[in-house]
Amino acid sequence: AQSVTQLDSQVPVFEEAPVELRCNYSSSVSVYLFWYVQYPNQGLQLLLKYLSGSTLVKGINGFEAEFNKSQTSFHLRKPSVHISDTAEYFCAVSERNTDKLIFGTGTRLQVFP
Amino acid sequence: GAVVSQHPSRVICKSGTSVKIECRSLDFQATTMFWYRQFPKQSLMLMATSNEGSKATYEQGVEKDKFLINHASLTLSTLTVTSAHPEDSSFYICSARDRLSLSPLHFGNGTRLTVT
Numbered sequence: 001a002q003s004v005t006q007l008d009s010q011v012p013v014f015e016e017a018p019v020e021l022r023c024n025y026s027s028s029v030s031v032y033l034f035w036y037v038q039y040p041n042q043g044l045q046l047l048l049k050y051l052s053g054s055t056l057v058k059g060i061n062g063f064e065a066e067f068n069k070s071q072t073s074f075h076l077r078k079p080s081v082h083i084s085d086t087a088e089y090f091c092a093v094s095e096r097n098t099d100k101l102i103f104g105t106g107t108r109l110q111v112f113p
Numbered sequence: 114g115a116v117v118s119q120h121p122s123r124v125i126c127k128s129g130t131s132v133k134i135e136c137r138s139l140d141f142q143a144t145t146m147f148w149y150r151q152f153p154k155q156s157l158m159l160m161a162t163s164n165e166g167s168k169a170t171y172e173q174g175v176e177k178d179k180f181l182i183n184h185a186s187l188t189l190s191t192l193t194v195t196s197a198h199p200e201d202s203s204f205y206i207c208s209a210r211d212r213l214s215l216s217p218l219h220f221g222n223g224t225r226l227t228v229t
Binding site: 034036041042043044045046049090099100101102103104105106108 | 117119122145147154155156157158159162204206208210217218220221222223225
């Protein structure tokens with residue numbers, strides 16, 4: 001079975017500052033890793049995913065994440081955040097070749113002017 | 114791009130009644146759809162996997178007789194909350210993937226269910 005841990009429930013940051021949202025996972029098998037963003041009362045939008053290959057993954061809206069197998073981490077980063085990045089961010093994992101996602105508890109990113 | 118539509122976006126019902134939520138893939142076919150439940154300020158919990166033309170697969174702890182899932186076509190899955198109770202109030206989200214492509218899962222915009 002897989003599990004995902006997002007240690008930070010909330011991350012406040014000022015506009016144009018860099019941000020890192022942490023995600024650690026555990027699994028006994030190889031997995032795919034994902035980051036999703038959720039705006040209030042909406043579904044989820046895929047930011048980026050790691051399936052294989054380069055461990056640095058670039059996604060939409062200027063976000064990127066780095067897969068670190070030894071540390072079982074997949075932290076999300078953005079060098080300069082915008083007010084519009086305020087949202088809930090979910091890290092997720094799935095076994096390879098399946099669509100069954102296991103989500104972390106989410107991190108609320110709050111960007112202040 | 115691929116779109117998953119959920120209907121209704123919000124519903125309020127009385128205790129004891131049943132509510133049906135629809136999940137449609139608008140421009141692709143999906144043999145499998147997923148239903149999630151999200152409590153306020155919490156993560157998404159997978160409830161069940163909806164399989165076109167066969168029975169849904171429920172996660173441990175999810176009552177299949179209470180949460181009826183029907184995946185009658187390649188573009189439609191429905192979740193019916195039967196005999197709803199206030200504790201069933203939640204945000205329900207579905208997801209689906211185009212069976213003919215390697216594109217990732219697409220999520221609906223969710224349904225906010227309030228049981229009074």
